[in-house]
Amino acid sequence: MTVRVGVLGATGAVGQRLIQLLDPHPSFEITTLTASDSSAGRSYRDAAKWRVDSPIPTGVADMTVQATEPDSVPDDVDLLFSSLPSSVGAEVEPAFCEAGYVLSSNSSNARMDADVPLVIPEVNADHLDLLEVQRDERGWDGAMVKNPNCSTITFVPTLAALTQFGLESVHVSTLQAVSGAGYDGVTSMEIIDNAIPHIGSEEDKLETESRKLLGDFDGAELTQNSVEVAASCNRIPTIDGHLENVWVETEEDISADDAAAAMESYPSLDLRSSPDPLIHVFSEPDRPQPRMDRTLGGGMAIATGGIRESPFGLQYNCLAHNTIRGAAGASVLNGELLLENGYL
Numbered sequence: 547m548t549v550r551v552g553v554l555g556a557t558g559a560v561g562q563r564l565i566q567l568l569d570p571h572p573s574f575e576i577t578t579l580t581a582s583d584s585s586a587g588r589s590y591r592d593a594a595k596w597r598v599d600s601p602i603p604t605g606v607a608d609m610t611v612q613a614t615e616p617d618s619v620p621d622d623v624d625l626l627f628s629s630l631p632s633s634v635g636a637e638v639e640p641a642f643c644e645a646g647y648v649l650s651s652n653s654s655n656a657r658m659d660a661d662v663p664l665v666i667p668e669v670n671a672d673h674l675d676l677l678e679v680q681r682d683e684r685g686w687d688g689a690m691v692k693n694p695n696c697s698t699i700t701f702v703p704t705l706a707a708l709t710q711f712g713l714e715s716v717h718v719s720t721l722q723a724v725s726g727a728g729y730d731g732v733t734s735m736e737i738i739d740n741a742i743p744h745i746g747s748e749e750d751k752l753e754t755e756s757r758k759l760l761g762d763f764d765g766a767e768l769t770q771n772s773v774e775v776a777a778s779c780n781r782i783p784t785i786d787g788h789l790e791n792v793w794v795e796t797e798e799d800i801s802a803d804d805a806a807a808a809m810e811s812y813p814s815l816d817l818r819s820s821p822d823p824l825i826h827v828f829s830e831p832d833r834p835q836p837r838m839d840r841t842l843g844g845g846m847a848i849a850t851g852g853i854r855e856s857p858f859g860l861q862y863n864c865l866a867h868n869t870i871r872g873a874a875g876a877s878v879l880n881g882e883l884l885l886e887n888g889y890l
């Protein structure tokens with residue numbers, strides 16, 4: 547079955563990555579692209595300042611960009627990927643769901659709403675059925691699933707692998723690539739020869755989204771995980787790939803070898819964009835590194851290394867490609883999960 551898909555915010559940094567991943571996808575066919583009113587009516591080639599490391603797909607270049615409103619999207623589109631600024635997403639995404647469209651959204655609005663599934667398929671695919679609650683409560687024919695923040699996606703799969711030991715508290719400190727701020731987000735004068743120890747709202751997202759992702763869904767209600775999470779977020783001058791240092795305290799003592807084995811054997815899924823292994827464990831203490839390891843598993847793997855026991859619990863590093871596993875690839879994987887579970 548080929549699913550007709552559209553991209554909301556298609557001209558942006560994440561929208562371009564979505565097009566790069568969706569164009570060769572065997573299950574999805576791009577039929578609609580939307581952006582702001584200043585791009586609407588123009589060809590995609592003309593409206594998008596293409597910056598992804600492969601040419602604009604030929605079938606996409608001459609498509610006409612539509613306005614981002616339900617009336618501009620044909621009724622036969624089965625799935626919309628959303629990469630809109632969150633303020634715009636908050637306004638227009640519910641209107642699309644009300645009009646009957648199913649959305650896989652990367653934007654941060656509504657991620658913490660009680661009836662919105664926030665999903666990393668390998669971690670909490672069962673939360674997808676919150677969509678039934680969402681449809682009941684909101685009266686929507688459509689539906690909305692979200693993927694988490696890119697830095698949240700990087701460390702939560704490693705925590706999921708460790709839940710068997712009883713998670714008590716987590717400290718995480720990030721070194722985030724500049725692409726996370728968008729192409730024009732951080733100027734060269736700000737970031738070259740520098741590191742910036744603050745990223746607005748980011749720490750709160752890591753602390754809250756992780757507890758929702760690791761929570762239990764009983765078919766009616768989601769109970770958040772009680773683990774305490776403290777985050778510190780830093781911008782550094784890498785292009786792509788968020789590196790994180792993590793300390794985890796658990797009820798049971800875990801040796802570094804036990805932790806490595808749990809992460810290495812943590813299962814991937816039988817979905818096209820889920821890599822096997824999901825978590826790549828390096829034995830070298832100086833890995834993973836952004837430039838060397840961000841493209842593991844086509845940019846969808848989580849890499850860990852430097853696993854050791856410390857006075858503050860288990861300590862390790864982890865890394866993921868922020869615009870693939872952390873954004874566009876995460877939305878595509880949620881699209882595959884929606885298809886697998888009969889929501890399309």
Ligand SMILES: NC(=O)C1=CN([C@@H]2O[C@H](COP(=O)(O)OP(=O)(O)OC[C@H]3O[C@@H](n4cnc5c(N)ncnc54)[C@H](OP(=O)(O)O)[C@@H]3O)[C@@H](O)[C@H]2O)C=CC1
Nearest residue numbers: 555556557558559560581582585614629631632726728873
């Ligand atoms: N960059 C990254 O690595 C990551 C980004 N994100 C999130 O993904 C989302 C998109 O980010 P990014 O791609 O970097 O953003 P960009 O600014 O590069 O792109 C934004 C897109 O939304 C469109 N848009 C802007 N305003 C409106 C509007 N009023 N109505 C309709 N469409 C509009 C733009 O169209 P136009 O070209 O016409 O202006 C463009 O297509 C954000 O929510 C961001 O927080 C999440 C994780 C990582």
Ligand SMILES: N[C@@H](CC(=O)OP(=O)(O)O)C(=O)O
Nearest residue numbers: 652654695696722726727748
């Ligand atoms: N804030 C992230 C990117 C981002 O846009 O996150 P979110 O999807 O939560 O808005 C970063 O700077 O790397």
